[in-house]
Amino acid sequence: MPDQVLEVFRYLPDSEAESRFDKYEVTYRDNWVVLDALNHIKEHLDPTLSFRWSCRMGVCGSCGMMVNGEPALTCETFVRDYDTETIKIEPLTHFPVVRDLVINMDDFMEKLPTVSPWLIRDQDDDPGEGEYRQTPAQVAHYKRFSMCINCMLCYSACPVYGLDATFIGPAALALAERYNLDSRDEGHADRADVVTAHEGIWECTYVGACTEVCPKDVDPAGAIQMLKLSYALDWAKGFVMPKGAES
Amino acid sequence: MTKELHRPLPRSWWLRKATYFQFMIRELTSLAVLAYTGLMIWALLSSSSDAADFPEFFDFLTGPLSVWLHMIVLALALFHTGTWIALTPKVLVLWRDDERVEPDVIAGANATLFLVISGAVWWLVMG
Amino acid sequence: MSSGRDRTAPLFWLLFAGGGTASAMLLPVMVAITGIAVPAGWIGEDDLAALLRNPITRIVLVGLVFLFLFHWAHRFRYALVDLGLGWLGKQAWLFYGLAIAGTIVAGLTALRL
Numbered sequence: 001m002p003d004q005v006l007e008v009f010r011y012l013p014d015s016e017a018e019s020r021f022d023k024y025e026v027t028y029r030d031n032w033v034v035l036d037a038l039n040h041i042k043e044h045l046d047p048t049l050s051f052r053w054s055c056r057m058g059v060c061g062s063c064g065m066m067v068n069g070e071p072a073l074t075c076e077t078f079v080r081d082y083d084t085e086t087i088k089i090e091p092l093t094h095f096p097v098v099r100d101l102v103i104n105m106d107d108f109m110e111k112l113p114t115v116s117p118w119l120i121r122d123q124d125d126d127p128g129e130g131e132y133r134q135t136p137a138q139v140a141h142y143k144r145f146s147m148c149i150n151c152m153l154c155y156s157a158c159p160v161y162g163l164d165a166t167f168i169g170p171a172a173l174a175l176a177e178r179y180n181l182d183s184r185d186e187g188h189a190d191r192a193d194v195v196t197a198h199e200g201i202w203e204c205t206y207v208g209a210c211t212e213v214c215p216k217d218v219d220p221a222g223a224i225q226m227l228k229l230s231y232a233l234d235w236a237k238g239f240v241m242p243k244g245a246e247s
Numbered sequence: 248m249t250k251e252l253h254r255p256l257p258r259s260w261w262l263r264k265a266t267y268f269q270f271m272i273r274e275l276t277s278l279a280v281l282a283y284t285g286l287m288i289w290a291l292l293s294s295s296s297d298a299a300d301f302p303e304f305f306d307f308l309t310g311p312l313s314v315w316l317h318m319i320v321l322a323l324a325l326f327h328t329g330t331w332i333a334l335t336p337k338v339l340v341l342w343r344d345d346e347r348v349e350p351d352v353i354a355g356a357n358a359t360l361f362l363v364i365s366g367a368v369w370w371l372v373m374g
Numbered sequence: 375m376s377s378g379r380d381r382t383a384p385l386f387w388l389l390f391a392g393g394g395t396a397s398a399m400l401l402p403v404m405v406a407i408t409g410i411a412v413p414a415g416w417i418g419e420d421d422l423a424a425l426l427r428n429p430i431t432r433i434v435l436v437g438l439v440f441l442f443l444f445h446w447a448h449r450f451r452y453a454l455v456d457l458g459l460g461w462l463g464k465q466a467w468l469f470y471g472l473a474i475a476g477t478i479v480a481g482l483t484a485l486r487l
Contacts, residue, residue: 013252135345197380209264274453283405321402
């Protein structure tokens with residue numbers, strides 16, 4: 001079985017002021033992902049290493065880290081695919097580091113609810129009237145944007161967020177579009193205050209890196225451009241038909 | 248609460264990955280647009296009725312400096328056109344029932360439009 | 375938290391998008407005309423002058439100057455932010471002001487047939 005050296009970012013603020021890199025040599029099976037290597041390190045080589053993981057199958061969004069400088073889910077990233085002398089593992093960029101590979105995700109968690117990611121109805125319908133029905137076509141309109149697993153790789157890839165942490169960010173905005181496009185939702189106007197703030201869609205300069213790194217093919221960049229057009233046309237309609245447009 | 252580590256984004260971030268670099272070049276094509284707009288304004292100025300310097304404008308256009316500048320602007324303009332056409336399917340999402348219209352179809356239609364418009368303008372001007 | 379709806383952003387974004395589309399479609403052929411056809415001698419001085427003095431051409435050119443300048447202003451302003459020069463990019467009045475100024479110059483000139 002082959003060997004691979006992993007160069008892992010360490011930050012132990014309780015005992016050391018500076019971060020460092022530790023090198024670990026791991027003998028790996030062909031089917032190992034980077035997460036397997038990290039767990040091997042923790043179990044057999046260095047129990048002090050801290051990192052997040054959970055489902056190990058690419059649906060929970062916990063194990064996001066920088067692998068050779070790219071944001072990736074370590075449970076979906078195969079060790080055999082790397083032929084560099086060392087594989088560099090770092091915590092997700094653009095987030096503060098708590099310890100080792102664990103980042104503080106409070107900013108992201110605080111932003112998500114601000115886009116009102118739930119169905120907004122003008123009037124609550126009587127549950128006795130039955131469920132809201134959708135055709136397959138209506139589901140298709142928003143389905144892609146509903147696949148987000150909140151892994152935050154997109155925030156790590158986004159240079160706008162890296163430069164300005166007040167930017168609401170790709171995942172939150174894609175989630176807003178998911179609800180705007182849902183035929184059961186009537187909250188397009190309600191989301192405007194947050195989505196059309198400067199730190200919402202307008203700060204995005206369409207770098208597109210978010211869509212490139214997304215492990216679930218959500219295409220947040222596409223969602224944001226659709227939001228720009230949609231709310232810009234709303235704004236324009238507000239001039240032509242002030243009474244007809246949404247407030 | 249122990250101290251969290253902040254890692255600020257370096258100013259050179261856009262030099263570190265091909266996607267980022269192409270993005271920045273795409274944004275800087277706007278300078279080519281600005282430059283050519285300057286030429287358009289000069290064209291209007293030099294061709295207005297009280298202007299005596301149209302020959303000067305035309306001579307500049309035939310000179311090597313102008314040709315070189317035009318080639319740079321043309322390369323940047325074409326890069327702008329290419330990236331713009333590639334992005335149109337992201338903004339213009341069309342549906343046929345529960346199937347999304349293929350992004351390539353939309354991009355292809357825009358590319359065709361570009362060729363048609365270019366041809367039409369060339370034919371109109373060159374006669 | 376949220377700073378509230380940005381009321382001017384949609385306008386500048388629409389102008390940017392309009393200018394981006396216009397320049398994407400028209401800039402290459404225009405550059406080919408002034409940068410290849412003219413030096414190659416495929417269009418003469420008198421013909422080019424006549425074309426530029428045509429009122430329709432002049433109106434179209436003013437419209438394009440307007441769109442191209444607002445496209446540049448918006449895109450370049452944000453590029454400066456991305457380049458770490460946000461202090462300059464934030465001076466929206468500077469960039470959109472230049473765009474308006476250029477349009478006015480073009481507009482006034484166009485009237486002088």
